Amino acid sequence: MxxxxxxxxxxxxxxxxxxxxxxxxxxxxxxxxxxxxxxxxxxxxxxxxxxxxxxxxxxxxxxxxxxxxxxxxxxxxxxxxxxxxxxxxxHAPPAHGTSGGTYPRLRPELATLVTAIDGAAATVLDPGLNVLAWNRAAHALLAGHLEPSVSTLRDRRRPPHNLAAQLFLDPETQRLYPQWDIEARRTVAFLHQSLAREPDDPGLAVLVDALTAGSRQFAALWRRPPHRYGSYGKVQIRHPLVGTLPLAFELVEFSDRSGNRLLLHHAEPSPPARAAFRTLADLSAFVDTQ
The missing domain is CATH 1.10.260.40 (lambda repressor-like DNA-binding domains)
Structure with a gap:
């Protein structure tokens, strides 16, 4: 269809x-x-x-x-x-001369690179925080309770994983974050910046409207003056399989003008944290994220 x-x-x-x-x-x-x-x-x-x-x-x-x-x-x-x-x-075809609410999709080479990354959870996100690609460790870390496959060019009927929707609308995801309020503010700041960059994007507008309608917390945060989001920092994830993981994250923007970003999570430099992260990666070894 x-x-x-x-x-x-x-x-x-x-x-x-x-x-x-x-x-x-x-x-x-x-x-x-x-x-x-x-x-x-x-x-x-x-x-x-x-x-x-x-x-x-x-x-x-x-x-x-x-x-x-x-x-x-x-x-x-x-x-x-x-x-x-x-x-x-x-996924609507763009109108002539406009972005039409769509962004350049992930280059196949980057999808291959992300799945090959070892030792870190790697996720490629578009400006609306839709997951374009991730490796097994990233799926296990951020959405192990959800279907791993991402929406592809060949199968666009499946709704994409969206990290903002998971954070504000999915109780299982919310339980991953002991400091949920910090992650929520980061996410809202990111979406504020995306909408400032692409004010004519209907997809972003619908996402914000959906989150506003579905989450009182999002609605309250969105009404506040926007803050700058941090492109790097630390986060704790309380994972149901391996316990609390102290992690560092980096959010890197690609230079291809797509607006897409690479999100990396890696364990803090302590033997227990690294061992727990490696256990999680090993548990996800047989999950197909394609």
Whole structure:
């Protein structure tokens, strides 16, 4: 199924489950089909009817950040559904001369390099903190309770792993961080900077809206004045398999203008920390992250 067709099917399903009273509209004359009419959704989202009809026909058009957020709100999407919309917008073909909300994807050579890194947990992230690639140690460290495979160019239907969504919406991930509030502030600062760099990116706008709707903690942090995020530092992870890991991290931006970054976690220089990290890496040796 093409991405436009998948988005079209979801839009129709989301529209069909809503009644006029759900969105403050009168019932009006008898309806031949359940749910809202296309023109009603378009009006609620601030889109032209023609633009919304194109989306429901599987024809991608340019969605501004505000339009993407308004569409999610008009359809009364919950946080998970907004992230699904984000995944589809993220892969939409860009409009001519614009970024269209997508970033240059990971170069195959970098994907190979990341999986070959030994002795550190290596993750490649796009500006929205979607995981583009990681090695086995990174998956085991950050998301061992989740499906390891990442969304690829050949299989874009699966929502990407998103570290921000995991941190604010997934209780299992939250339990990994004894100092969760510090990690939360780092993540919000990173997203503030990404949105400042790409203010016209609808995917980032939908992600922020989904997190705001799904997490009171995120909403409160996002309203505060933005801070600079640290590109290196220390973090503790309380892992269910090997206990508390004292780690150092580095976040390195690539020079290819993609906006993608390499996140490295490695054990602090103490024998117990290194032994625990090596145990975790050994336990993940047979997990396929491709």
């Amino acid at each position: 093409r991405m436009g067709e998948e988005l079209a099917g979801l839009l129709r399903a989301w529209r069909a489950r809503l009644q006029p009273s759900d969105v403050g509209l009168p019932q009006g004359r008898r309806r031949r089909v359940p749910g809202l009419r296309r023109e009603e959704v378009a009006d609620l989202a601030g889109l032209s009817v023609a633009q919304y009809v194109r989306l429901e026909r599987g024809q991608y058009g340019r969605l501004t950040p505000g339009a993407a957020v308004r569409l999610a709100r008009a359809l009364r999407l919950d946080a998970e559904e907004r992230l699904r919309l984000l995944a589809l917008i993220r």
